[in-house]
Amino acid sequence: MAEPQRIVIVGTGLAGASAAGELRATGFTGQVTIIGADSHRPYELPALSKGILLGDAEEPDWVHDEDFYQKNDVELLLSTSVREIALGDRVVVDGSGTRYPFDRLLLATGSRPRVLPVPGADLAGLHTLRSLDDSRALLAALRSGGRVVVAGGGWIGCEVAAAARKHGCEVTVVERLPLPLHPVLGDTVAAVFRDLHEQNGVVWRLGVGVAEFTGEQGKITGVRLDGGELLPADVVVVAIGAVPRVELAHAAGLELSDSVPGGGVDTDAGLRTSAPDVYAAGDIAAHFHPRYGRRLRVEHWANAKDPGTHVAGNLLGAAEPYTASPYFFSDQYDLGMEVRGLANPFRDQLVVRGDLAAREFIAFWLRDGAVHAAMNVNMWDDGDALQAMVDKQVVVEPRQLEQADLAGMVG
Template sequence: MVDADQTFVIVGGGLAGAKAAETLRTEGFTGRVILISDERDHPYERPPLSKGYLLGKEDRDSVFVHEPAWYARHDVELHLGQTVVAVDRAAKTVHYGDDGTRASYDKLLIATGAEPRRLDVPGTDLAGVHHLRRLAHAERLKGVLASLGRDNGHLVIAGAGWIGLEVAAAARQYGAEVTVVEPGPTPLHSVLGPELGALFGELHQAHGVRFRFGVRLTEIVGQDGMVLAARTDDGEEHPAHDVLAAIGAAPRTSLAQAAGLEIADRAYGGGIVVDERLRTSDPDIFAAGDVASFPHALFASRLRVEHWANALNGGPAAARAMLGQDVTYDRVPYFFSDQYDLGMEYSGWAPPGSYDEVVIRGDAAKREFIAFWVKEGRVLAGMNVNVWDVTDAVQRLIRDRVPVDTEALADPHVPLDRLAG
């Protein structure tokens, strides 16, 4: 039975919000739980949108965090297709929906996620220009890729980040022609640096993807509302039937900003500033998932992490903090990707310029190896490629923060557990 004396409101129907609601109930919270989402679908996980679901290997129902009946069964009041338009911190209310419905809260969690960055070029209003963030986007893109594959059609992708590369892999597996336009010198340059970024470039080129590095999209050319080509700033024109904008995501902070909550500098990824308990500058408001910028003592920096594991772990951590539990959110960032026959897992945080060297353990040519980003002998990050069951050991090396012998680190015969503390 619900005790109406306390009400916790969650804004955002993604993985972070859904797992926070689940955690409130499993931790014994008996008050009202209200979850408000501007999407009409029940809360779902996003990785399948560019992986299994997009490829047709997973069905639609597999993406949802809980079955639809779970919410009523656990007394979670779910409001789908409703946008929260304002937070009144003084009155401790949120206003949502077209009619400005009000809901009072004792504690509030903002888990509004991120949204795709938009191309600022002529032609983005054409019918064949796509983004990939929501389930509806994936449903549409899935049909587009199948059609392009049947008709030998061309897809131009702006951006060689994770979404761009995963969609490129899916498109090639459907049989579509793919050109990727990327301003950087390699794919994934801002995440993996040139050493490992080049490996992903070679992987995709071996599967027929064409890259144009060091250039930007300047115009999408169309006729009768349909895409015909994409132009780049080197003067080239690339045939295209469809274009995917995969140039990154921006945290959805407008609600928090309008409420007067502190927002992080863009150098730290933007996002809502939270402390180690995921509490914002208002002690009764918390933030988790893609939208939160949290301090991480391990990396001596404030981070905003857009990956699945951050939502999976951050939502429950915020829920426990809302309940007054002693919480320190310091998970090692983790994400994974599947492209063709390459599977990888990445742990840590090592942007270009933060490390001295990349140490390779295994055979990079065969794409069976572990890469370590190392500074002064300390492991900042590790990526295992087609090598499994090593994530715990890699994360222990990162958490140890003690110098390791890089020759031993590179030697597959030396167990990682022997190097980790």
């Protein structure tokens, strides 16, 4: 496969910018163009629901310094929408009709927040959180205090609730499931997060959904639940997940996936799509993972940064599979945690090392005796061992995990 001369990246998020950086770091001297609708240069998303929303940081973590793009001859086109990908002509067409020829193309278009299709969804005071502008607008609203209702008890919903409490807001979280984070953590560990928020003043409405948003003069005033209860609200945050932006890929004729939640763009182990010179990374990629033997679509930070870096080599002609384990971290109040791997908490065996009540523990999820996922909460000494155990799917006796030296189990 001949080395390309023109690489176009659609999407100015972490995945696309990481790929561009790695292309230059490995010595690629051809043309690199990044196109995206955001008005800000590429940034990482975690700070949007953490440092910025807490008021501890004024800016996100930028993927590269401001002068990186000019110094490295990377054409960065911000505030630029893409209208079409014409695979037959090998061009990307922007909203004004400008055409960008490519030899290789990387799609890294990310996700958009899910919305609740209920009456009142257009009222002022209703927020979602996906962009830097979203985060800054929500921070301003939280600093005004008042009554905040968060629809959704996932990671973003929990982090928003923690930030709102720091700013002195009254906070209620509405979640249809019986516990926050229930699908990813299961009963025992999810209860830790429920109790954490309760102890910090959050009120839960669990097992119930949102029926409508109420308002006066175009401004939100409340959230009505399925059972009829009306929660007064000055600010409402909808945090019910995200939808991959696959419209361009679909219109271009690329194969999409129906085997992962929310769909995505099918890629092989090397992140190549159904079109030989077109790749996908980040939130949109339904990537075939060799270790798991199935497609995964993961929306977390590491699944933008690491595949973005990895795919650069494949854009230049390699065919290396991406095999890293999924990774995620969260900070809420005085709780910090990391998760490695993929658990099915309703099938896997849970083993806990440490003290759940004190929120200092490591949770392991075992399948057929092998470690498939591990989560450390306020315990930071064994990160490398946990990573190796998950990567190698180490087979252990449950009692060993409770007390034995973890590094010694890796071999």
